[in-house]
Amino acid sequence: MYRSILVFTGLLLCYNTSHAQRHKITYEFPPEMSEPIRVEYLKQWEKGKVLYELNCAQCHNTGTGRKAVVPDFTPEQLKGYELRVSNPKHESDIPETRVTTEELGLIMTFLYYKKKNK
Numbered sequence: 001m002y003r004s005i006l007v008f009t010g011l012l013l014c015y016n017t018s019h020a021q022r023h024k025i026t027y028e029f030p031p032e033m034s035e036p037i038r039v040e041y042l043k044q045w046e047k048g049k050v051l052y053e054l055n056c057a058q059c060h061n062t063g064t065g066r067k068a069v070v071p072d073f074t075p076e077q078l079k080g081y082e083l084r085v086s087n088p089k090h091e092s093d094i095p096e097t098r099v100t101t102e103e104l105g106l107i108m109t110f111l112y113y114k115k116k117n118k
């Protein structure tokens with residue numbers, strides 16, 4: 001009895017993780033980036049991802065849940081200091097008091113190295 005419950009739970013877990021991974025947002029660092037730098041950037045990228053979800057996704061993602069798509073911004077669009085005042089929505093919704101300059105930098109790292117949508 002216990003054994004079958006365990007097997008069943010195991011199968012459920014497998015199904016859930018493989019399904020979730022199909023839509024997982026991932027990163028792409030340049031191949032010439034050295035290992036220690038990559039490790040550091042990955043930490044920042046992960047933080048930026050969380051901050052993006054909290055502060056930007058509601059306006060910029062298309063789709064929801066596992067089907068959410070983060071847009072591919074161009075490097076020209078990813079200039080944090082200009083971004084804050086680039087349009088009225090940003091002026092009202094992402095002021096310094098809500099998203100600090102440091103946080104905006106992390107979000108830029110996330111968006112910059114996010115793997116491009118197909």
Ligand code: HEC
Pocket residue numbers: 052055056057058059060073076077078083086087089090093094099104107
């Ligand atoms: C309240 C809604 C809203 C929020 C929150 C928001 N944005 Fe925007 N964003 C807009 C609108 C509206 C535009 C202008 C139209 C467009 O390009 O979609 C825009 C434009 C942009 C652009 C393109 C700028 C350009 O020069 O073309 C980038 C990049 C961007 N946003 C990033 C972000 C980031 C990063 C965050 C979170 C820190 C964020 N946005 C939060 C609404 C929002």
